Amino acid sequence: MIILKHESLLSAKPDLIPLLQEHWMETEPNQETIPLDVDWKEYARLDQSGILHIFTARKDSELLGYCVVLLSNSIHHKGHLFASTDVFYVKKAYRKSSIGADLCRFAQDKCAEKGASLMTLNMKVDFPFDSLMEKQGFNLLERVYHKCFLGK
Numbered sequence: 001m002i003i004l005k006h007e008s009l010l011s012a013k014p015d016l017i018p019l020l021q022e023h024w025m026e027t028e029p030n031q032e033t034i035p036l037d038v039d040w041k042e043y044a045r046l047d048q049s050g051i052l053h054i055f056t057a058r059k060d061s062e063l064l065g066y067c068v069v070l071l072s073n074s075i076h077h078k079g080h081l082f083a084s085t086d087v088f089y090v091k092k093a094y095r096k097s098s099i100g101a102d103l104c105r106f107a108q109d110k111c112a113e114k115g116a117s118l119m120t121l122n123m124k125v126d127f128p129f130d131s132l133m134e135k136q137g138f139n140l141l142e143r144v145y146h147k148c149f150l151g152k
Contacts (some may be wrong), residue, residue, distance in 0.1 A: 002099060003058045004106040007039035009047040012054045013040070015063035023089040027124050046070065053083075053114075057090070057099050064088035065099055067107040071114055083111035100133055108136070119135040128144035 001027040017038075024036040046052035051072050057065040073079075085107075090100045104121075111119055121138065123129055130140070 001059070002064070002102065004103060005056050005058065006110050007054045009040075009043055009052060012056055012063070012066070015056075015061075016054070016066060017054050019063055019066065019089065019091070020087070022091070023087065026092075029125050029126075030125075030148045030150070034149055052086075053107075053110065055103060055110060057094075057103045063114050065103050067103050069107055069111060069119070071111060071116060074117075077117070080117040081115045083107075083116040086123040088121060088123070093128070099104060099127065101136065104132065104136055 020038065021036060021052070024116055028034075028036070043052060047054075051070050053069045053071055055067040055069065062093075065088075067088045070084045070086055072084075073083060074082045088104070090103065108119055119138075120141070121133060122144070123133075
């Protein structure tokens with residue numbers, strides 16, 4: 001049975017660390033120049049201030065996926081709380097199941113309960129899951145480009 005939970009950083013961190021590494025190894029294009037070096041102190045500060053929200057999917061105690069969201073007041077739309085996804089990941093072995101969709105819906109519901117006006121979710125173009133987002137009512141809003149200045 002899959003359990004969806006809203007967890008604190010303290011409870012999720014031991015299981016997040018290896019899964020974040022797996023996520024980074026699979027999707028990060030600049031691994032040779034920009035190592036994974038999580039600022040756990042900043043994550044803890046955001047968690048303590050009520051901005052960081054970690055939504056997890058577990059089977060027994062095994063972490064199968066996460067959706068980490070930053071919930072904060074919009075600086076462009078005063079009076080609105082925006083939910084911005086920091087990272088979203090489901091283990092490869094479970095991607096054909098409903099876990100990703102269920103986890104995304106769970107995160108949306110929890111953010112809406114907390115008063116979010118809208119939610120954004122980013123994905124790498126080489127690892128798309130557009131159909132999942134469209135089925136859940138998300139609209140493509142913008143494209144983001146990046147340029148790495150290191151290792152040239």
